[in-house]
Amino acid sequence: MTTNPEHEKIFKAAGIEMWPADKITAFRKALLDWYDKEKRDLPWRRTSDPYSIWVSEIMLQQTRVDTVIPYYHNFLDRFPDIAALAAAPEDAILKAWEGLGYYSRVKNMQKAAQQIVAEYGGVFPADPQEIAKLKGIGPYTAGAVSSIAFQIPEPAVDGNVMRVMSRLFEIDADIAKPASRKIFEAVVRELIDPERPGDFNQALMDLGSSICTPLNPQPEISPIKAFNAAYKNGTMHLYPVKTKAKRPVPMNLQGIILQNGEKQFLLEKRPSSGLLADFWTFPLIQLDLDALSGSAAAAPGPPAAIQTELLVAEDFPKLAEATTKAGKTPPAFSQIEAQLSGAVAEKYGLKPVWLKAETGSVTHVFSHIKWQITGYYGRVLTGGDSRLPEQCRWVSENDFADYAFPVPQQKMWQKFQQQTRKEFGL
DNA sequence: AAGGCGGGGCG
DNA sequence: CGCCCAGCCTT
Numbered sequence: 002m003t004t005n006p007e008h009e010k011i012f013k014a015a016g017i018e019m020w021p022a023d024k025i026t027a028f029r030k031a032l033l034d035w036y037d038k039e040k041r042d043l044p045w046r047r048t049s050d051p052y053s054i055w056v057s058e059i060m061l062q063q064t065r066v067d068t069v070i071p072y073y074h075n076f077l078d079r080f081p082d083i084a085a086l087a088a089a090p091e092d093a094i095l096k097a098w099e100g101l102g103y104y105s106r107v108k109n110m111q112k113a114a115q116q117i118v119a120e121y122g123g124v125f126p127a128d129p130q131e132i133a134k135l136k137g138i139g140p141y142t143a144g145a146v147s148s149i150a151f152q153i154p155e156p157a158v159d160g161n162v163m164r165v166m167s168r169l170f171e172i173d174a175d176i177a178k179p180a181s182r183k184i185f186e187a188v189v190r191e192l193i194d195p196e197r198p199g200d201f202n203q204a205l206m207d208l209g210s211s212i213c214t215p216l217n218p219q220p221e222i223s224p225i226k227a228f229n230a231a232y233k234n235g236t237m238h239l240y241p242v243k244t245k246a247k248r249p250v251p252m253n254l255q256g257i258i259l260q261n262g263e264k265q266f267l268l269e270k271r272p273s274s275g276l277l278a279d280f281w282t283f284p285l286i287q288l289d290l291d292a293l294s295g296s297a298a299a300a301p302g303p304p305a306a307i308q309t310e311l312l313v314a315e316d317f318p319k320l321a322e323a324t325t326k327a328g329k330t331p332p333a334f335s336q337i338e339a340q341l342s343g344a345v346a347e348k349y350g351l352k353p354v355w356l357k358a359e360t361g362s363v364t365h366v367f368s369h370i371k372w373q374i375t376g377y378y379g380r381v382l383t384g385g386d387s388r389l390p391e392q393c394r395w396v397s398e399n400d401f402a403d404y405a406f407p408v409p410q411q412k413m414w415q416k417f418q419q420q421t422r423k424e425f426g427l
Numbered sequence: 428a429a430g431g432c433g434g435g436g437c438g
Numbered sequence: 439c440g441c442c443c444a445g446c447c448t449t
Contacts, residue, residue: 059445062444062445062446063432063433063434063443063444064433064435064444065434065435065436065443067435068434068435100434101433101434102432102433102434102435103434103444103445103446104432104433105432105446105447106432106445109446109447136446136447137445137446137447139445139446139447140445140446141445141446142445142446159444159445160443160444161443178428179429180428210443214443215442215443216437216438216441216442216443246444247430248440275431275432276432276433277432277433278432365433365434366433366434367431367432367433367434368431368432368433368434368444369431369432370431370432407433407434408433408434408435
């Protein structure tokens with residue numbers, strides 16, 4: 002009952018029975034009538050500019066609408082067109098993406114903008130095949146931009162669409178598997194309204210995010226409940242089929258919060274590839290704590306006890322007062338702190354005096370790793386050290402706004418301010 | 428095909 | 439707190 006023999010094969014293999022033409026027509030009407038009535042008024046739905054629509058689609062990958070809206074406005078403000086994005090400095094585009102996550106998205110988008118300038122005269126290509134060649138544009142985004150910006154009947158299969166379709170047709174394919182996407186694309190190609198492909202795709206996604214949700218869906222109020230095989234057969238709880246992701250692996254790190262004599266903080270730029278590439282954080286190191294707990298490796302005594310007292314008395318009167326009251330000498334060197342000093346001396350050529358442990362300690366969960374950062378605050382006497390690595394910089398707090406901070410860094414900074422700043426009036 | 432890559436909302 | 443949300447790139 003399809004026009005396409007390729008689709009026929011796919012449907013047969015997946016056990017899908019495609020609807021007759023009149024049912025497809027009725028489905029389009031039910032879905033689009035609902036969309037016309039209920040669609041949200043979103044900024045990128047007020048434009049037909051392919052660049053703006055492209056920006057919105059890249060931002061909306063793995064990111065909620067409410068989160069995206071302010072970033073969308075700010076980004077278009079700073080980079081109003083393809084040429085502006087292509088020419089922007091990297092730190093500017095990272096800053097504009099700060100907090101959004103998956104930062105390779107914006108780097109790839111800039112590469113694509115440069116591609117468009119070089120190969121398409123700066124004009125966004127209006128052909129799905131050409132669109133799909135752009136860096137960072139995969140099958141979903143190619144379909145979304147083609148259909149929404151250019152009214153080309155291409156499927157835009159995201160997680161919402163796979164969930165909706167798996168329930169409508171009781172499709173057993175595992176939506177976590179890349180290979181399954183082909184099945185859903187074939188289904189949408191059969192169903193998509195050639196008159197309003199962009200609205201059709203957006204309607205499916207809206208439905209998936211509001212009514213046909215992953216948890217606690219409301220099929221009884223769905224505009225397309227009459228088409229929902231899983232609902233009619235009482236199998237809603239079985240769809241979609243999706244294998245679970247692995248748990249993030251815990252990783253313990255030490256966050257090094259150092260200030261120099263000018264009250265500047267040491268920041269380090271992360272490597273240009275990998276996790277949080279090119280973003281700035283307080284130096285993060287990973288001590289081998291297992292090796293530490295074993296032997297009673299004599300911790301070197303405070304290498305600068307006198308300096309410590311001087312520092313504390315001079316720059317941190319409240320800290321000095323607090324430690325005196327508690328009947329303690331200024332921060333004793335634990336084994337960990339001795340290790341820390343060794344690592345900091347080796348990596349950064351600095352000899353800090355540690356003033357507080359467990360400050361700026363935070364947890365941050367990525368999709369595959371769980372960072373557990375223990376913060377250590379210290380001061381260094383020397384100012385501009387010649388051995389400071391290339392990727393490091395002493396930065397005044399007033400200039401933090403010029404640096405792109407990932408969320409774990411923002412958390413460390415917040416914690417440090419709450420725990421140490423207020424406590425000691427630094 | 429599998430793994431790397433961020434961040435936030437919900438119960 | 440653990441659960442959920444997931445496209446594109448690289449390997």
